[in-house]
Amino acid sequence: MRVIIEPNYEALSKWAATYVANRIIESNPTPEKPFVLGCPTGSSPLGLYKELIRMYEEGKLSFQNVVTFNMDEYVKLPEDHPESYHSFMWKNFFSHIDIKPENVHILNGNAPDLIAECEHYERMIAEAGGIDLFMGGIGPDGHLAFNEPGSSLSSRTRIKTLTTDTIHANSRFFDGDLSLVPKQALTVGIGTVMDAKEVLIVVNGHNKARALQHVIDGEVSHKWTASMLQMHPHAIVVCDEAACDELTVGTYKYYLDKERGNL
Numbered sequence: 001m002r003v004i005i006e007p008n009y010e011a012l013s014k015w016a017a018t019y020v021a022n023r024i025i026e027s028n029p030t031p032e033k034p035f036v037l038g039c040p041t042g043s044s045p046l047g048l049y050k051e052l053i054r055m056y057e058e059g060k061l062s063f064q065n066v067v068t069f070n071m072d073e074y075v076k077l078p079e080d081h082p083e084s085y086h087s088f089m090w091k092n093f094f095s096h097i098d099i100k101p102e103n104v105h106i107l108n109g110n111a112p113d114l115i116a117e118c119e120h121y122e123r124m125i126a127e128a129g130g131i132d133l134f135m136g137g138i139g140p141d142g143h144l145a146f147n148e149p150g151s152s153l154s155s156r157t158r159i160k161t162l163t164t165d166t167i168h169a170n171s172r173f174f175d176g177d178l179s180l181v182p183k184q185a186l187t188v189g190i191g192t193v194m195d196a197k198e199v200l201i202v203v204n205g206h207n208k209a210r211a212l213q214h215v216i217d218g219e220v221s222h223k224w225t226a227s228m229l230q231m232h233p234h235a236i237v238v239c240d241e242a243a244c245d246e247l248t249v250g251t252y253k254y255y256l257d258k259e260r261g262n263l
């Protein structure tokens with residue numbers, strides 16, 4: 001696992017966006033062989049999306065030959081609801097870049113057959129040649145996508161019931177009203193994320209410090225599902241100083257020294 005420690009949110013967002021942009025550019029994507037990018041929602045990746053948009057506006061990056069697969073979507077929240085992940089993605093990213101709408105894939109939480117929808121999503125990812133780079137964030141309980149504590153670490157795309165912790169955390173997007181937060185979501189599995197060629201997660205703020213400690217310094221455990229990234233051959237965690245508050249001094253110093261070339 002590679003761990004990048006940046007002083008603050010702005011710097012971590014820039015680092016992550018530069019990494020993603022370079023990956024897309026280096027792969028020389030074409031319509032026949034597009035770059036396949038996994039996309040998260042949440043407040044953590046907002047800075048990363050802003051930076052990618054800026055690079056596109058400056059003519060440094062194009063998404064013409066990029067295919068995206070989103071991590072998750074609420075069940076039975078209308079697609080045009082302001083808090084649906086469809087709305088989030090178009091508002092914060094897709095409508096500002098040159099991506100082709102037909103190249104965007106987001107799970108349909110209103111599909112008549114949710115199990116078939118999840119199976120179809122996995123098939124589409126496989127048909128696209130797999131995900132080149134899955135970007136992500138983590139929840140305060142260490143969840144990745146909506147793989148809540150206790151999720152199988154080899155899970156595939158499926159329906160998940162949200163934990164009380166997540167319902168509380170996400171109620172901030174629903175005027176703080178717990179009853180308005182959907183109780184279920186469709187989500188890619190940990191196994192789906194692990195199949196990506198690379199995974200990059202952004203983690204910022206003190207409220208993620210405990211989760212980050214479990215992901216980096218803890219054991220691989222279904223109680224902190226993002227800890228499975230320890231088993232990924234190409235996982236990168238980009239975090240800010242505040243998120244490092246619970247890491248051991250040794251771990252913190254090692255990763256800083258390693259990236260500075262002092263080791």
Ligand code: GLP
Nearest residue numbers: 040042043044137138139145146
């Ligand atoms: C939701 C999403 C996750 C996201 C998490 C953290 O539960 N399903 O993909 O990582 O929230 O969100 P935030 O970045 O807003 O803290």
